[in-house]
Amino acid sequence: MRTLAVIKDITERRQSEDKLRAADQRLRAFMDNSAVCGWMKDEDGRYVFLSQNHQRHFGVTFDDWQGKTDFELWPLEIAEQFRTNDRAVLTSGRAVEVLEETRSADGKQAWWLCHKFPYEDENGNRFVGGLGVDLTAHKRIEEALRESERRLSLVMQGANVGLFDWVLDGDQVHFSREWKSQLGYDDSEIGNRFEEWQSRVHPNDLEPTLAKVRKFLAQPWPEYEVEFRMRHKNGTWRWILTRASLIQDSAGKPVRMIGIHLDITARKEIEESLRESEERLRLANEAANIGTYFSEFEFDRSRYSPEL
Structure with a gap:
């Protein structure tokens, strides 16, 4: 009986895998503790990733959204807005930055500045990733300023x-x-x-x-x-x-x-008219040798024209 053994040094591969895992952990730590919300959808618009901050901000869990599309999660007009922007990324193969209207966890109107980008894995599967910053407070301040300016x-x-x-x-x-x-x-x-x-x-x-x-x-x-x-x-x-x-x-x-x-x-013009009227009256009084006087009873004083 003979045994044939092949020994292959996979140290480099293991080191590469360890580096990838470490990088992945750092990325997840960053995403989970960042104020930015992150997500990823597949080519058909199904969610395959949500950052922890995204889940906290919208009061959901990844299990709630995994495999679902925006049309199952949002009102129609919002879902159509998201899908249109996602398709633009997939079609062009380029990242875009867009301001999207959505709803907060309590159902109120909200605005997000979103950076959407294309991603393709090693198997050729295409995805759309996204990073979003909540600009709702800024938008409300802008609207309040515009309204104030309109009233002014x-x-x-x-x-x-x-x-x-x-x-x-x-x-x-x-x-x-x-x-x-x-x-x-x-x-x-x-x-x-x-x-x-x-x-x-x-x-x-x-x-x-x-x-x-x-x-x-x-x-x-x-x-x-x-x-x-x-x-x-x-x-x-x-x-x-x-x-x-x-x-x-x-x-x-x-x-x-x-x-x-x-x-x-x-x-x-009124002031000028008054001055002209006073001048005409003065000239008329001089021509007719008519004197005039003005009395201010409250202060017990009077003014007299030169004719008097």
């Missing part, structure tokens, strides 16, 4: 108040839609440059107004206010009242000037 815009429109935001390190100025409409322009007709304002200020008002701006930037005071004329799109001049304040950096250096424009043309 309605107030500004109703009050005919124009806003501006000037970044002082350069010539960039954001002019609101209302700011532009005060001068007869659509939003797209005026850019976001300082020159847009400067070129429309009345020549007689420009230098005094700029001098006051420079003084305010050098030595700010609580209530900045200035009046000047600006050219309307139709060629007329509109009187503008500006009020503004400064935003300073940590060193106290002004970095932005934010303020409002109020169209006070009607007020100026």
